[in-house]
Amino acid sequence: xxxxxxxxxxxxxxxxxxxxxxxxxxxxxxxxxxxxxxxxxxxxxxxxxxxxxxxxxxxxxxxxxxxxxxxxxxxxxxxxxxxxxxxxxxxxxxxxxxxxxxxxxxxxxxxxxxxxxxxxxxxxxxxxxxxxxxxxxxxxxxxxxxxxxxxxxxxxxxxxxxxxxxxxxxxxxxxxxxxxxxxxxxxxxxxxxxxxxxxxxxxxxxxxxxxxxxxxxxxxxxxxxxxxxxxxxxxxxxxxxxxxxxxxxxxxxxxxxxxxxxxxxxxxxxxxxxxxxxxxxxxxxxxxxxxxxxxxxxxxxxxxxxxxxxxxxxxxxxxxxxxxxxxxxxxxxxxxxxxxxxxxxxxxxxxxxxxxxxxxxxxxxxxxxxxxxxxxxxxxxxxxxxxxxxxxxxxxxxxxxxxxxxxxxxxxxxxxxxxxxx
Amino acid sequence: xxxxxxxxxxxxxxxxxxxxxxxxxxxxxxxxxxxxxxxxxxxxxxxxxxxxxxxxxxxxxxxxxxxxxxxxxxxxxxxxxxxxxxxxxxxxxxxxxxxxxxxxxxxxxxxxxxxxxxxxxxxxxxxxxxxxxxxxxxxxxxxxxxxxxxxxxxxxxxxxxxxxxxxxxxxxxxxxxxxxxxxxxxxxxxxxxxxxxxxxxxxxxxxxxxxxxxxxxxxxxxxxxxxxxxxxxxxxxxxxxxxxxxxxxxxxxxxxxxxxxxxxxxxxxxxxxxxxxxxxxxxxxxxxxxxxxxxxxxxxxxxxxxxxxxxxxxxxxxxxxxxxxxxxxxxxxxxxxxxxxxxxxxxxxxxxxxxxxxxxxxxxxxxxxxxxxxxxxxxxxxxxxxxxxxxxxxxxxxxxxxxxxxxxxxxxxxxxxxxxxx
Numbered sequence: 056x057x058x059x060x061x062x063x064x065x066x067x068x069x070x071x072x073x074x075x076x077x078x079x080x081x082x083x084x085x086x087x088x089x090x091x092x093x094x095x096x097x098x099x100x101x102x103x104x105x106x107x108x109x110x111x112x113x114x115x116x117x118x119x120x121x122x123x124x125x126x127x128x129x130x131x132x133x134x135x136x137x138x139x140x141x142x143x144x145x146x147x148x149x150x151x152x153x154x155x156x157x158x159x160x161x162x163x164x165x166x167x168x169x170x171x172x173x174x175x176x177x178x179x180x181x182x183x184x185x186x187x188x189x190x191x192x193x194x195x196x197x198x199x200x201x202x203x204x205x206x207x208x209x210x211x212x213x214x215x216x217x218x219x220x221x222x223x224x225x226x227x228x229x230x231x232x233x234x235x236x237x238x239x240x241x242x243x244x245x246x247x248x249x250x251x252x253x254x255x256x257x258x259x260x261x262x263x264x265x266x267x268x269x270x271x272x273x274x275x276x277x278x279x280x281x282x283x284x285x286x287x288x289x290x291x292x293x294x295x296x297x298x299x300x301x302x303x304x305x306x307x308x309x310x311x312x313x314x315x316x317x318x319x320x321x322x323x324x325x326x327x328x329x330x331x332x333x334x335x336x337x338x339x340x341x342x343x344x345x346x347x348x349x350x351x352x353x354x355x356x357x358x359x360x361x362x363x364x365x366x367x368x369x370x371x372x373x374x375x376x377x378x379x380x381x382x383x384x385x386x387x388x389x390x391x392x393x394x395x396x397x398x399x400x401x402x403x404x405x406x407x408x409x410x411x412x413x414x415x416x417x418x419x420x421x422x423x424x425x426x427x428x429x430x431x432x433x434x435x436x437x438x439x440x441x442x443x444x445x446x447x448x449x450x451x452x453x454x455x456x457x458x459x460x461x462x463x464x465x466x467x468x469x470x471x472x473x474x475x476x477x
Numbered sequence: 478x479x480x481x482x483x484x485x486x487x488x489x490x491x492x493x494x495x496x497x498x499x500x501x502x503x504x505x506x507x508x509x510x511x512x513x514x515x516x517x518x519x520x521x522x523x524x525x526x527x528x529x530x531x532x533x534x535x536x537x538x539x540x541x542x543x544x545x546x547x548x549x550x551x552x553x554x555x556x557x558x559x560x561x562x563x564x565x566x567x568x569x570x571x572x573x574x575x576x577x578x579x580x581x582x583x584x585x586x587x588x589x590x591x592x593x594x595x596x597x598x599x600x601x602x603x604x605x606x607x608x609x610x611x612x613x614x615x616x617x618x619x620x621x622x623x624x625x626x627x628x629x630x631x632x633x634x635x636x637x638x639x640x641x642x643x644x645x646x647x648x649x650x651x652x653x654x655x656x657x658x659x660x661x662x663x664x665x666x667x668x669x670x671x672x673x674x675x676x677x678x679x680x681x682x683x684x685x686x687x688x689x690x691x692x693x694x695x696x697x698x699x700x701x702x703x704x705x706x707x708x709x710x711x712x713x714x715x716x717x718x719x720x721x722x723x724x725x726x727x728x729x730x731x732x733x734x735x736x737x738x739x740x741x742x743x744x745x746x747x748x749x750x751x752x753x754x755x756x757x758x759x760x761x762x763x764x765x766x767x768x769x770x771x772x773x774x775x776x777x778x779x780x781x782x783x784x785x786x787x788x789x790x791x792x793x794x795x796x797x798x799x800x801x802x803x804x805x806x807x808x809x810x811x812x813x814x815x816x817x818x819x820x821x822x823x824x825x826x827x828x829x830x831x832x833x834x835x836x837x838x839x840x841x842x843x844x845x846x847x848x849x850x851x852x853x854x855x856x857x858x859x860x861x862x863x864x865x866x867x868x869x870x871x872x873x874x875x876x877x878x879x880x881x882x883x884x885x886x887x888x889x890x891x892x893x894x895x896x897x898x899x
Binding site: 144145146151186187188252253254255271273275283284285286287288289290291292293294297299300302303304306307310313314317320321322323324325326327328330332333334335336337338339345347349415416417418440441442443444 | 566567568608609610674675676677693695697705706707708709710711712713714715716719721722724725726728729732735736739742743744745746747748749750752754755756757758759760761762767769771837838839840862863864865866
């Protein structure tokens with residue numbers, strides 16, 4: 056077995072151990088600050104401790120494992136951040152997020168085993184709120200690390216009415232210390248994240264790894280459509296104000312707008328929808344649904360938002376139903392730093408592989424971290440482009456190669472730091 | 478105050494007392510075999526006892542109040558049935574169903590007060606499962622009275638997994654005695670029901686009461702659409718198998734078919750819809766929704782069912798999603814007996830009002846009772862045609878007139894019985 060493949064095997068074993076920590080028997084669901092998340096924090100902290108890192112958990116539940124700089128010099132007070140997240144969607148796969156945390160830990164373990172001294176410290180970070188499933192917030196934990204977490208977000212509540220503040224307190228965190236979770240920008244050298252692609256490009260092109268050029272911007276909305284309840288048997292079709300029939304027409308319009316924008320890699324998703332009163336024989340009077348809208352750059356996403364609003368408003372007027380569409384989350388496109396893209400590309404080429412640069416359609420913690428420091432991302436091929444699904448899969452070989460590329464990238468950054476500081 | 482208006486006032490007071498019995502604070506929700514239903518059974522039984530009826534509760538929870546025949550003769554062993562239901566939809570009004578029970582009780586009370594002897598017995602029935610909200614059955618209680626209740630339906634389960642059998646047992650009933658709840662057809666003279674119209678016709682035409690010519694047939698379906706979950710940011714629109722986007726297109730097709738059939742008073746309603754996994758950033762892979770389809774006669778409903786199936790199947794094939802549409806309830810059109818229509822019409826005319834005959838778009842317990850005996854229905858004008866809604870409303874004057882018309886109708890049937898038996 057090659058050393059690279061061995062790294063991949065170790066990554067797989069760690070991912071399997073994490074995947075066993077779930078809040079739902081029979082499938083992997085690990086929402087932010089849940090009991091399974093607490094177990095995952097403990098496991099990651101144990102792994103970090105075992106390889107000699109100094110471990111702490113911050114106010115938002117992010118696990119941090121610190122490796123001290125191994126060389127004297129000006130750069131010795133600075134830190135390179137390597138991270139990803141350990142929360143999941145409902146019925147998730149085992150690679151999304153977790154691979155980046157595991158890759159960081161394995162890279163530091165290997166650097167220690169190879170007795171490589173670095174002119175800067177390294178912090179491996181395991182964020183807890185990347186998927187945004189539980190609370191109507193997103194990237195809370197990486198925002199705190201980046202110093203842009205708004206303390207008002209502590210009042211956000213989950214579907215059971217539990218506030219983020221309460222959930223953090225129950226988790227053993229001190230939510231009111233959220234501002235202290237931020238790094239000082241001058242202390243940070245950059246942020247690296249390894250992640251599965253979650254799309255089909257690398258697989259179609261037969262490449263194991265890709266360098267991310269930017270993370271697509273995204274907007275999320277809550278849509279509310281209000282009509283009038285009535286008896287399903289006696290109100291003629293032409294006199295109805297059916298909130299669900301109106302929502303169906305709106306969903307068709309949303310899909311239409313996204314299809315028209317596909318040259319901009321636009322995607323629109325209605326992922327959650329509830330109907331009231333929800334009885335077989337009653338015309339629905341209240342429908343709520345979410346809209347998630349993304350594109351490779353900001354202008355077409357803004358234009359699509361306006362077009363969707365206008366078309367839905369016209370549908371609502373024609374059907375005499377109420378309509379509101381409130382943006383509760385918006386994130387501009389995050390360009391990846393050219394120097395970090397080049398470091399990843401150089402590492403991949405040094406391993407004998409071609410470089411493929413591509414945009415990330417999925418959002419990542421880098422969206423928040425860009426407020427703190429430069430962001431660089433390495434994509435790992437995944438089967439069928441599938442993620443957020445138990446069928447999510449990356450090969451041991453590809454994962455081993457990713458860890459090796461991360462090690463080489465850290466080495467390249469060290470070389471640059473040595474040169475600049477000497 | 479006129480005697481008619483006084484009857485209406487008494488009806489309103491009884492309806493208000495029933496409306497206070499709810500399973501949800503702040504709104505009226507009284508599902509079959511719920512705690513609030515148990516309280517309603519007790520209240521109705523008390524009212525029946527107070528006016529001298531013999532009260533019992535059958536295997537399916539129907540309250541029966543029996544008044545003995547007041548004259549000797551062949552007809553004296555026979556019974557006229559008068560009834561309606563005391564279960565409600567979620568967030569219901571206070572007239573739908575309850576008015577028919579209250580009208581029956583008040584009519585018998587008045588007949589006793591007026592010392593009218595009848596040549597037949599009368600049973601007032603308060604059914605418990607007309608709305609079909611809790612269990613995937615419908616008209617369970619009136620089906621048992623009619624002798625067509627299939628005991629396999631006892632295995633039906635509600636959303637919490639509770640079987641009908643268990644719920645009946647917990648309610649104090651003996652579900653395995655369901656067959657004993659049936660009347661012998663030879664013992665029954667007919668079935669009368671007073672009910673709000675639940676549609677706008679009488680109000681638009683300025684008439685207080687209407688005679689029902691038939692109860693529209695109806696079909697109910699469970700539709701399941703299965704696609705593939707995936708990341709909302711990375712799966713291009715053209716590669717998606719989104720179960721909710723497909724369902725939206727199907728709902729538009731369903732609405733379209735119903736609009737095309739409006740000359741047949743066709744109505745189609747999707748009242749319940751659930752999305753899995755139901756996360757903002759995950760493409761839905763599983764949508765279930767219900768379809769309720771009705772028309773004034775059977776042939777156009779059957780044709781619409783086939784067209785909806787064909788159009789949904791085509792949508793599913795084009796989108797590469799799974800589709801199934803299973804009929805779980807079907808009821809043919811129920812014609813009302815001409816002799817009972819004429820008795821109601823004669824009573825209305827004797828009260829100085831014009832006769833308006835019309836179809837019922839809503840289903841009623843008569844759908845089941847037709848298997849046992851002739852069915853006659855009297856409609857009461859309701860405001861805005863609104864029902865299944867807290868805004869449901871009928872005036873005291875219209876309700877008083879309905880009770881008086883019911884009393885006169887019973888009298889006419891008594892006269893006919895006297896003639897035929899002498």
